[in-house]
Amino acid sequence: MSMPASERLGLDIKRTEQELMSAKNAAVRAAGLTVPQYAALYALDGNPGMSAAALARACLVTPQAMTVVLRNLEEHALIERTPHEWHRHIKEVRLTAAGRGALTAADERAVTVERAIAAALTADERDTLRDLLKRVGVAIGEAAGKL
Amino acid sequence: MSMPASERLGLDIKRTEQELMSAKNAAVRAAGLTVPQYAALYALDGNPGMSAAALARACLVTPQAMTVVLRNLEEHALIERTPHEWHRHIKEVRLTAAGRGALTAADERAVTVERAIAAALTADERDTLRDLLKRVGVAIGEAAGKL
DNA sequence: GCGACAGTATCAAAGCTTTGATAGTTCTCA
């Protein structure tokens, strides 16, 4: 194959992301949550009453994936869904008290992972990393468009 | 919560990785493969006769996850598994001709994504990104250990 | 008003990943 694996930056990104997911998963599991569930609750806490579709966009997943996450959260009584007053077929999603409790517990531990990441780099390096990742993302998007 | 989302580098990493997966998925789908299947075939091509467990390590997934991937690949006749000569309960995995063909077709398109990433950065920037990601990975691992 | 369009919600199928548990094999060391 015409490109050695050691030069494929995608592998480095994927590896780092897997370590991240693994650590975050371990962090939030103590609160009885998964990472996608935590992400949904986090977005929901900052914007109560969001629709499932809006939540999906906020969490960078498809509406179908969010539906599954929400179903599991609802089964555990961490959220509740009520029909919108006027747009009757839109369902507003809100945290329950239990949901807020789980989110708080999970976030406390999840933040320690983020803090560790931040602490490993200088402020300049963090900016550099963000910039490089953003440019990589743009390049990927363009390449995907031409595919 | 005690850390603004904009400062959570994990989000940037995750977003980039999702764009990467989405693009790679679209790239290899034309060859009838998924990204994990492509990764397994790629590793296998460089090391014929690997065990499923070794393959799992090479692809950074659990043996259970690799078992599922291999089952699907075998159903599509892209690999074959034969018992090891001496260690009888180890199964050696090898590409079939069809498997090699699918890998070649998939790699041709997957490489264009990697090339796009490489082209978006200078050589120095690529080294920097690799270094930063590596340090982030180490920090995550340490944080997970203390959790 | 009415049709086209966009947004929302959901079902279904296929596939990946994780944790947890079970079982057989090989190797090492006491």
Next chain:
DNA sequence: TGAGAACTATCAAAGCTTTGATACTGTCGC
């Protein structure tokens, strides 16, 4: 030799994600 550790393989359950398809609702332009 035999116990224990390490490795391999696999089943099962739960959950996430994707693509594809269906259906309902609201808005906008004609």
